Amino acid sequence: MTHVILRDLTRRFGGVTAVDRLNLEIKSGELVAFLGPSGCGKTTTLRMMTGLLLPTSGDVLFDNKSMVTVPTEKRGAVMVFQKHLLFPTMTIGQNVGFGLRMQGVHKREIERRVDEMLELVKLPGFAPRKAHELSGGQQQRVALARALVVHPKVLLLDEPLANLDANLRLEMRELIRSIQRELSITTVFVTHDQEEAVMLADRIALMFDGLLQQYAQPQDFYQRPSSVRVAHFFRNDNLLSGTRRGAEVETPLGTLQIDPSRMQQPDGKVLVTVRPEDVQLVPNPAEGNCVEAKVLLQVYMGTHTQVQLDLAGHTWMVHSPAHFQAQVGQTITVQLPASSIWLLPTS
Amino acid sequence: MQKIIRWVTMVLIVIVALAPILPQFVWSFSHRWLFPSLLPSEWSIEPWEYVLSPSSRVGEGFANSLSIAVVVSVLSILVGLPAARALALHQFRGKVVIEWLLMVPIIVPGIVATMGIHQVFIRLHLTDSFIGVCLVHLIPCIPYMVLVMSSVFANYGTELEDTARTLGAGPFAVFRFVTLPGIFSGLLVATMFTFLISWGQYITTLLIGGGTIITLPMVLFPFISGTNYSNAAAISLVFVAPAVLVLILTSRQLGRESAVMGGFGKL
Amino acid sequence: MRWLSLMEKLRAPLMVLPAVALVVLLFFGGLVVGFSQSLGYFPAIGSFDLTLRYYGDVLTDNTFFESLWQTFRLALLSTVMSSVLAIALALVLRNTFKGSRFFTFMFQLSIPIPHLVAAAGIVLLVSQSGILARGAYALGLIDAPRNFPVMVFDRPGTAIQLTYLWKEVPFIGIVVLAILQGVGPQYEEIARTLGANAWQRFRYVLLPLILPGVLSTSIIVFAYVFASYEIPLLLGVRHPTTLPVLAFQSYQDPDLSLRPQAMAMSIILTLIAIVLLIVYKRLARYAVNS
Numbered sequence: 001m002t003h004v005i006l007r008d009l010t011r012r013f014g015g016v017t018a019v020d021r022l023n024l025e026i027k028s029g030e031l032v033a034f035l036g037p038s039g040c041g042k043t044t045t046l047r048m049m050t051g052l053l054l055p056t057s058g059d060v061l062f063d064n065k066s067m068v069t070v071p072t073e074k075r076g077a078v079m080v081f082q083k084h085l086l087f088p089t090m091t092i093g094q095n096v097g098f099g100l101r102m103q104g105v106h107k108r109e110i111e112r113r114v115d116e117m118l119e120l121v122k123l124p125g126f127a128p129r130k131a132h133e134l135s136g137g138q139q140q141r142v143a144l145a146r147a148l149v150v151h152p153k154v155l156l157l158d159e160p161l162a163n164l165d166a167n168l169r170l171e172m173r174e175l176i177r178s179i180q181r182e183l184s185i186t187t188v189f190v191t192h193d194q195e196e197a198v199m200l201a202d203r204i205a206l207m208f209d210g211l212l213q214q215y216a217q218p219q220d221f222y223q224r225p226s227s228v229r230v231a232h233f234f235r236n237d238n239l240l241s242g243t244r245r246g247a248e249v250e251t252p253l254g255t256l257q258i259d260p261s262r263m264q265q266p267d268g269k270v271l272v273t274v275r276p277e278d279v280q281l282v283p284n285p286a287e288g289n290c291v292e293a294k295v296l297l298q299v300y301m302g303t304h305t306q307v308q309l310d311l312a313g314h315t316w317m318v319h320s321p322a323h324f325q326a327q328v329g330q331t332i333t334v335q336l337p338a339s340s341i342w343l344l345p346t347s
Numbered sequence: 348m349q350k351i352i353r354w355v356t357m358v359l360i361v362i363v364a365l366a367p368i369l370p371q372f373v374w375s376f377s378h379r380w381l382f383p384s385l386l387p388s389e390w391s392i393e394p395w396e397y398v399l400s401p402s403s404r405v406g407e408g409f410a411n412s413l414s415i416a417v418v419v420s421v422l423s424i425l426v427g428l429p430a431a432r433a434l435a436l437h438q439f440r441g442k443v444v445i446e447w448l449l450m451v452p453i454i455v456p457g458i459v460a461t462m463g464i465h466q467v468f469i470r471l472h473l474t475d476s477f478i479g480v481c482l483v484h485l486i487p488c489i490p491y492m493v494l495v496m497s498s499v500f501a502n503y504g505t506e507l508e509d510t511a512r513t514l515g516a517g518p519f520a521v522f523r524f525v526t527l528p529g530i531f532s533g534l535l536v537a538t539m540f541t542f543l544i545s546w547g548q549y550i551t552t553l554l555i556g557g558g559t560i561i562t563l564p565m566v567l568f569p570f571i572s573g574t575n576y577s578n579a580a581a582i583s584l585v586f587v588a589p590a591v592l593v594l595i596l597t598s599r600q601l602g603r604e605s606a607v608m609g610g611f612g613k614l
Numbered sequence: 615m616r617w618l619s620l621m622e623k624l625r626a627p628l629m630v631l632p633a634v635a636l637v638v639l640l641f642f643g644g645l646v647v648g649f650s651q652s653l654g655y656f657p658a659i660g661s662f663d664l665t666l667r668y669y670g671d672v673l674t675d676n677t678f679f680e681s682l683w684q685t686f687r688l689a690l691l692s693t694v695m696s697s698v699l700a701i702a703l704a705l706v707l708r709n710t711f712k713g714s715r716f717f718t719f720m721f722q723l724s725i726p727i728p729h730l731v732a733a734a735g736i737v738l739l740v741s742q743s744g745i746l747a748r749g750a751y752a753l754g755l756i757d758a759p760r761n762f763p764v765m766v767f768d769r770p771g772t773a774i775q776l777t778y779l780w781k782e783v784p785f786i787g788i789v790v791l792a793i794l795q796g797v798g799p800q801y802e803e804i805a806r807t808l809g810a811n812a813w814q815r816f817r818y819v820l821l822p823l824i825l826p827g828v829l830s831t832s833i834i835v836f837a838y839v840f841a842s843y844e845i846p847l848l849l850g851v852r853h854p855t856t857l858p859v860l861a862f863q864s865y866q867d868p869d870l871s872l873r874p875q876a877m878a879m880s881i882i883l884t885l886i887a888i889v890l891l892i893v894y895k896r897l898a899r900y901a902v903n904s
Binding site for chain 2: 625627629630633634636637639640641642643644645646647648649651658672703706709711713717718719720721722723724725726727728729730731732733734735736737738739743745747748749751759780796833834837840841843844848858861862865866873876877880881882883884887888891
């Protein structure tokens with residue numbers, strides 16, 4: 001149970017700023033995902049939290065104590081990497097017990113706690129085996145057990161699921177989530193997969209080019225993205241330029257009403273967006289934010305049909321019911337519900 | 348603190364690496380250099396004139412050493428490369444025994460084998476002959492070639508070759524355009540090893556060559572325990588030059604390619 | 615079709631055949647001839663009867679045991695010292711820093727240099743009138759060559775050891791360096807976050823990883839030093855000299871009847887080397903795993 005604060009955390013490599021004045025607070029017991037494309041600075045941040053990398057400036061605080069001068073091995077921030085998981089020269093039991101052995105814990109006590117941990121990650125009786133005898137998913141679980149056994153103050157996972165196949169990844173996500181809840185360890189985990197971040201995290205820190213873009217709960221990234229780039233990262237490219245005046249937005253397709261709770265942008269030039277799954281296809285022009293659109297393309301996706309539309313020169317994506325049928329080039333009516341419209345800054 | 352340790356270590360490495368070699372340059376140009384002068388009192392190029400004179404037999408030794416080392420290296424490649432490939436990439440019966448047979452000369456002293464082979468060569472009239480000396484040098488060279496190259500082949504795998512074959516490359520084209528470029532740096536290091544092993548041989552050449560085949564180590568040998576330090580140093584430098592040249596050519600591969608040196612971890 | 619599958623089957627054995635044939639004929643052939651001669655089978659001097667007499671001669675000779683001890687001591691010391699130094703230097707050199715490529719090159723410099731040249735260089739350096747003695751005189755530490763410590767032709771074999779160290783440290787070192795670079799820093803980073811200090815990271819993470827490489831190369835070094843001839847002959851004391859020197863001297867004696875004894879001595883030397891290698895490997899494994 002550790003409360004983590006990153007204060008103006010900055011790291012430069014030569015002339016390149018990998019992490020730029022990052023400010024972040026992680027409540028104790030929370031599971032936070034650092035999300036972003038590769039090279040965005042998320043792993044660099046993680047390494048600064050462990051102490052493997054010195055910040056150029058700024059501070060890392062655990063329970064309000066500065067950690068910058070505390071060496072990695074005394075920090076209690078345990079890292080699980082995506083590859084080079086297990087020490088190849090040791091058995092599974094020795095791997096899991098490594099941290100305890102470093103502390104000089106008694107042999108029998110190590111054995112007991114190793115068995116307990118292997119039980120927790122659902123690998124009972126694996127202690128005498130060698131690392132190479134295990135599958136990728138099993139190795140990943142052992143690496144997790146090895147980190148958990150020392151009761152870390154902060155658990156740091158660097159793309160822990162990147163090398164696993166789809167099924168295993170789902171299984172591991174659930175395991176990580178349930179163990180994290182059970183032990184309520186403050187956990188940070190790095191990923192470039194937004195779906196994974198959404199499923200696992202209490203909060204997500206989205207980073208681009210070393211800068212924190214948005215730090216919020218998962219649903220906010222869908223419903224309240226902070227910029228076009230954030231929206232794009234969460235697979236929403238539906239944009240329409242307009243001008244906000246009070247509770248209305250003027251667009252080339254007419255005036256749209258917006259919900260009072262969703263009016264973060266000031267009056268003036270804005271971009272209007274509605275997530276593909278929130279756009280409604282309506283048979284007849286009804287009242288309330290209905291606009292005309294031309295069908296460009298439709299693709300049957302099994303659970304739904306993805307329709308590509310032209311809205312006043314902007315290409316929009318819409319998820320319609322699977323049975324939706326229309327001719328390409330046909331003009332149809334779509335509704336942009338006021339409660340789903342979100343305004344983004346233009347730049 | 349760590350930086351200080353590092354720089355002290357680095358300075359020591361340079362000093363220790365050069366300490367036995369650099370003074371030989373000075374010695375090779377000295378005529379009189381008595382204790383306790385730190386530099387020669389009389390300089391001269393006499394030692395080098397001696398080296399170049401036929402009576403010193405340095406030229407003859409150099410030519411023999413070089414041609415033997417080249418022949419041995421080429422033979423080691425011809426014989427060792429296929430063997431290394433088979434051991435790295437093929438499964439066949441008796442493979443473990445073959446691996447063991449080929450590694451034994453590296454870790455078991457060759458003294459009995461050398462004496463034994465001498466007896467055989469006497470009967471086959473291979474003593475005092477160029478080819479006899481080459482053959483005896485092959486004993487330690489082939490295992491090194493196989494050891495290094497099998498780990499290079501294992502590391503390189505066959506996927507790229509298979510891809511080239513499906514793209515229509517014949518066996519020669521595959522070797523020329525895919526395999527050879529892939530293993531080249533490893534092969535360079537392995538060849539450096541065989542060249543240098545042959546280049547440095549003394550007692551085997553002495554025994555099998557019987558004093559008829561004069562190589563550089565045999566020319567240098569009496570000078571080391573002698574008193575003419577100047578001549579010793581000059582010959583020594585002639586002996587060292589090609590070796591250092593070889594290192595310069597291969598040093599990049601030596602430090603960087605872990606598969607090459609990794610072979611030594613598998614003995 | 616049948617022909618093709620036969621070719622497929624024979625391909626690998628055919629590929630290894632030339633190498634195996636040469637090594638077996640030359641090395642193992644020589645071994646067999648040498649072994650039979652040590653048992654008294656020596657047609658050239660008209661001796662055909664098998665006997666253990668020559669082994670007896672060797673094993674009752676005090677000189678043999680003195681030489682054996684000298685050989686063993688030299689080989690063991692140079693192997694252990696080279697390994698330890700090589701590991702330490704590789705640990706420093708594996709980091710990339712300004713000039714690390716140059717220093718790695720300097721570190722490798724002695725690898726291609728023949729042992730004989732190394733020996734010549736060491737003599738010029740450490741003999742009583744060598745560079746070091748002159749330096750000591752210039753600094754006022756000694757006032758005559760005879761006051762400088764004897765390092766050549768001395769009983770401990772200082773110059774011999776220095777020659778081997780200078781030659782073998784880089785050899786073991788580059789293998790360790792290659793392993794370390796292949797391993798990368800991640801295992802240590804994991805160990806660090808799990809609370810391992812610098813010594814623990816070396817002892818429990820790095821050492822087990824580099825051990826196979828260190829073992830193999832130090833075995834090569836031990837085998838080489840144990841059986842080498844020219845360095846102890848040039849830089850060592852006459853009594854006790856090393857076994858290979860003793861054996862080759864008997865072998866090259868104009869009196870051919872000394873040859874079976876030389877062979878017996880060489881066979882014993884080889885057997886001892888093999889036994890020591892096995893013991894060494896076991897011990898090292900045990901020491902690291904415990």
